[in-house]
Amino acid sequence: MKHSLKLSQYAILIAVMLTASVGDTLLSRGMSQIGVVDFHHLGLLWKALFNPFVASGIVLLIGFFASYMTALSWADLTFVMPATAFGYVVVALLSHFWLGEHLSIYRWAGIAMIVCAVGFVANGPSRTEHPSEHQELDLMDSGAGR
Amino acid sequence: MLKAPMMLATAVPGTSLLRTWSAILMVAGMAIAGECLIAAAMRKLGDLDIIREHSGLPGAIRAVLSSPLFLAGAFCMALNFFAMLYTLSIVELSLAAPATASLTYVGNAAAAKLFLHENVDQRRWLAALFVAVGVVLLAH
Numbered sequence: 001m002k003h004s005l006k007l008s009q010y011a012i013l014i015a016v017m018l019t020a021s022v023g024d025t026l027l028s029r030g031m032s033q034i035g036v037v038d039f040h041h042l043g044l045l046w047k048a049l050f051n052p053f054v055a056s057g058i059v060l061l062i063g064f065f066a067s068y069m070t071a072l073s074w075a076d077l078t079f080v081m082p083a084t085a086f087g088y089v090v091v092a093l094l095s096h097f098w099l100g101e102h103l104s105i106y107r108w109a110g111i112a113m114i115v116c117a118v119g120f121v122a123n124g125p126s127r128t129e130h131p132s133e134h135q136e137l138d139l140m141d142s143g144a145g146r
Numbered sequence: 147m148l149k150a151p152m153m154l155a156t157a158v159p160g161t162s163l164l165r166t167w168s169a170i171l172m173v174a175g176m177a178i179a180g181e182c183l184i185a186a187a188m189r190k191l192g193d194l195d196i197i198r199e200h201s202g203l204p205g206a207i208r209a210v211l212s213s214p215l216f217l218a219g220a221f222c223m224a225l226n227f228f229a230m231l232y233t234l235s236i237v238e239l240s241l242a243a244p245a246t247a248s249l250t251y252v253g254n255a256a257a258a259k260l261f262l263h264e265n266v267d268q269r270r271w272l273a274a275l276f277v278a279v280g281v282v283l284l285a286h
Contacts (some may be wrong), residue, residue: 009195061227076262117276
């Protein structure tokens with residue numbers, strides 16, 4: 001079982017944490033400007049793509065997608081999942097300590113639970129190794145090494 | 147239990163309960179399918195850092211884009227993206243984000259165990275449940 005992660009792999013996990021939450025916030029801000037989209041006005045979704053907040057959100061979510069896929073190439077889905085949730089904690093803590101926003105007892109409890117969740121998986125192996133797996137052969141099969 | 151009062155406070159007026167939760171379930175379902183397919187694709191390809199060392203960034207991108215599992219997963223994630231945009235237009239973020247995230251985290255743990263055969267031990271189940279409850283609490 002592979003336990004330890006390299007520094008660059010921690011950097012990828014931090015990118016996963018930050019890009020998703022900031023990207024979602026930008027999308028939300030953009031969609032609030034676009035207004036209600038229903039089945040009769042689906043064209044608004046196309047218009048939404050050109051909203052600066054939605055466009056910036058999309059750029060960050062592409063960054064999230066790239067770092068998330070990289071993380072999944074060396075770690076289990078159930079190992080990477082809490083890292084994505086930790087982004088919510090980062091945003092909540094930034095809003096409290098940087099913007100001076102009030103955090104209710106519920107939010108502190110939510111932060112504590114997510115931190116605990118990250119602790120649960122961080123102490124365990126990052127990857128389930130299956131006996132039938134031969135990564136070198138898979139690498140050759142993918143044609144990437146040619 | 148926590149979601150009912152939150153839903154009353156945050157659903158856009160005129161949006162029915164059925165429509166609200168159908169949209170949320172649709173977003174979560176697409177996310178679970180997409181993430182599992184992409185995780186399966188990445189597991190099959192192997193460490194992207196090693197692929198990048200061997201054949202550079204273009205080689206890594208080519209390897210990813212030529213994986214049928216990845217393409218299926220990306221299609222699901224694209225559907226998830228537009229489903230989320232639609233959902234955000236009928237349900238406020240304070241309900242949509244924690245509800246879809248919670249359902250996705252628990253669903254992903256089950257799907258990872260069932261389809262990816264990951265070793266989802268007690269610790270990982272607890273992590274998924276803590277995250278699911280944690281994101282709901284954060285929305286308060």
